[in-house]
Amino acid sequence: MYYLNKTKEELINELQESQQELISIMALSGNDISKYDITFLNKSLQKRITETHCSADGEYYSLLELNNNERDLFADSLHNSYNEFFRNPLTFAVLERIILPSLLLKKKTSKNKEIRIWSAACAAGQEAYSTAMLVEELRNGNDKKLNYRIFATDQCDLQVNEARKGIYSAAALNNLNLKRVKQWFTKHGDTYTIKPELQEHIDFSVFDLFSEHLSAPPASIFGDFDLVICANLLFYYKPEFQKVIIEKVGKCLANNGYLVVGETERDILMKHNYIEVFQQSGIFQKLARG
Ligand SMILES: C[S@@+](CC[C@H](N)C(=O)[O-])C[C@H]1O[C@@H](n2cnc3c(N)ncnc32)[C@H](O)[C@@H]1O
Structure with missing residues (x-):
């Protein structure tokens, strides 16, 4: 009443x-x-x-x-660190079939042969490891000379420590097929540990996206990422702070680089001069200014 x-x-x-x-x-x-x-x-x-x-x-x-x-x-x-391997199946399918193959092709003919990726709110690492699995699998059928590096960051040091360990329960592996489980994990009792050959391409560190002093993870030195995944955290913040994050990750994108957000955050990016490259995928590119 x-x-x-x-x-x-x-x-x-x-x-x-x-x-x-x-x-x-x-x-x-x-x-x-x-x-x-x-x-x-x-x-x-x-x-x-x-x-x-x-x-x-x-x-x-x-x-x-x-x-x-x-x-x-x-x-x-207020701290939600929920994460899954291949969390949004459509996003990862488009990354696997369209975005990453085209990046690999582009790098093959370019002087700089390194693909640079930033997982900007990596929680316990599943997002970064899922992306690494895709790049590794595509690279195997393609060209091993192409290198890639993933910088995976989160504001929460406990999450970053978990991510570095790369140890998961059987339940956490639900979205993975048996082939991937066998290829990328070692089983120890009831838990599964990410294999070192996948881990060695990923640099985990603590990084607050609101940091006023740092524009990109220090380990990456200069940003220039072909792909930034900044998913499932924007909606926790007020619009003026979403803008701060979007501008920060946007400045770190290479020319024609891709920015990935969660499926419920797509509208936010559309208001910020980004265009979705494949409908509903949550994968965006910056609109060139007219
Ligand atoms: C719900 S999880 C999302 C994990 C993963 N990106 C995904 O899409 O499943 C949100 C993560 O964002 C992190 N986060 C929230 N605010 C942040 C900030 N200002 N800087 C860096 N990480 C932040 C949290 O610590 C948490 O691990």
Whole structure:
């Protein structure tokens, strides 16, 4: 009933004021949550309110203010690191059949024979390893002289450590066919470890896409990536911060380079002067400015 008497603008203003309070409380423990999207923050907030059995925002804010541990739990609830091998099948099919073969062909006739890839929010590494499998498989039937390097980064050091280890449960391998499991993993008891010959092409490091000092992963030295995968993180942020990330990865793209986003993030790129190279694939190129 309360909501029925309010205009949409009034409700948004209330939400923004309430979130300002939440942002200030979280800053007490050094957590900057001001970049997060308003709807995402509200959903996470409502979830914690239910889990802590608080009756309303106000009661939960008092708990947060007094309780360090709850502030840590709320901050954790904002970190989603869900990842799968070959997560979006259409994206990876287009990479396998169209984008990577054409890049390999292009590099074959170019002076610079290295394909450069950046997995910009790699979580526990599945995205980078999936891409490496594709390049390796295509290279085998093609030209071994072509080199490739994948720079895989994430803001979370725990995720980057997991990615470096490359150890996965059987359940994590669900999207992989048996041939790939045999070719790219070694089984140890109940777990599967990525083989070193795949790992050696990937450089894992911690990198925050909001870093004001660094424009690309330092290990890559100069960026110039043929392919950047920046998937399933844009939607957590407010539009002005999505823009910061898109501009940062866009500046690191080589001429005619490709930018990959998650399937629910395609609209965001379309608003930023990018064109999807294959419908629904989430694979984009920058529109040349007229
Ligand atoms: C849901 S996972 C997506 C993993 C993978 N890219 C995929 O599409 O499945 C989101 C990842 O983005 C990372 N992330 C969020 N904000 C980031 C930032 N500002 N800089 C770097 N990584 C970030 C998180 O740590 C998390 O591992």
